[in-house]
Amino acid sequence: AQSVAQPEDQVNVAEGNPLTVKCTYSVSGNPYLFWYVQYPNRGLQFLLKYITGDNLVKGSYGFEAEFNKSQTSFHLKKPSALVSDSALYFCAVKAAGNKLTFGGGTRVLVKP
Amino acid sequence: EAGVTQFPSHSVIEKGQTVTLRCDPISGHDNLYWYRRVMGKEIKFLLHFVKESKQDESGMPNNRFLAERTGGTYSTLKVQPAELEDSGVYFCASSLNPGSAIEQFFGPGTRLTVL
Numbered sequence A: 001a002q003s004v005a006q007p008e009d010q011v012n013v014a015e016g017n018p019l020t021v022k023c024t025y026s027v028s029g030n031p032y033l034f035w036y037v038q039y040p041n042r043g044l045q046f047l048l049k050y051i052t053g054d055n056l057v058k059g060s061y062g063f064e065a066e067f068n069k070s071q072t073s074f075h076l077k078k079p080s081a082l083v084s085d086s087a088l089y090f091c092a093v094k095a096a097g098n099k100l101t102f103g104g105g106t107r108v109l110v111k112p
Numbered sequence B: 001e002a003g004v005t006q007f008p009s010h011s012v013i014e015k016g017q018t019v020t021l022r023c024d025p026i027s028g029h030d031n032l033y034w035y036r037r038v039m040g041k042e043i044k045f046l047l048h049f050v051k052e053s054k055q056d057e058s059g060m061p062n063n064r065f066l067a068e069r070t071g072g073t074y075s076t077l078k079v080q081p082a083e084l085e086d087s088g089v090y091f092c093a094s095s096l097n098p099g100s101a102i103e104q105f106f107g108p109g110t111r112l113t114v115l
Helices: none
Strands: A003-005 A010-014 A019-021 A024-026 A032-038 A044-050 A056-058 A064-068 A073-078 A087-094 A106-111 B005-007 B010-013 B019-024 B031-037 B043-050 B053-056 B065-068 B075-079 B088-095 B110-114
Touching (some): A003 A087, A019 A106, A044 A064, B005 B088, B019 B110
Parallel strands (some): A010 A106
Antiparallel strands (some): A003 A024, A032 A044, A087 A106, B005 B019, B031 B088
């Protein structure tokens, strides 16, 4: 069975500082990995995905994520956080079949 | 291009009543998914349609939940009779799925409250 762990319920960061949201996964076979963001009163927005190829994936709004097979991680990063990045972030994995398995979510609070 | 839409945005019903949620996927997306997030926990998969066929319904919690996608366009998810533990946010998503276009695009969700 596949699973995703987001070890931090909340991440606090000052505006302008680097932001990292952690994600580890467990899956049989090659994983397809995703990050989604949910702003208040909105649905999930797709940020980026890893399927194959370069381990560093760039996505929307200046976010990027690094796939690390040996550590089974897919951490989300942004070099300089904005107050508007405050939201709920979900990591997800798709392996066999098409369904996504999500982590529990990490709330990011960027303070001015 | 219009995104995935869901109706209603909120629904408050009493235990034992019936509720029907609707999802309109992105035009041309054959794949349609239902997920739900209960009590702030993980988002859990419910089922997957390919056009009008149920491809995977392994996440459906019990037979009080019925999903349909007649004609392969919009989908409905009916809960009958609703129980307290059904409260949560129900998300719909759609995808193209050919090749590398596998990302799922989500709607805003329907917040269901069962009293």
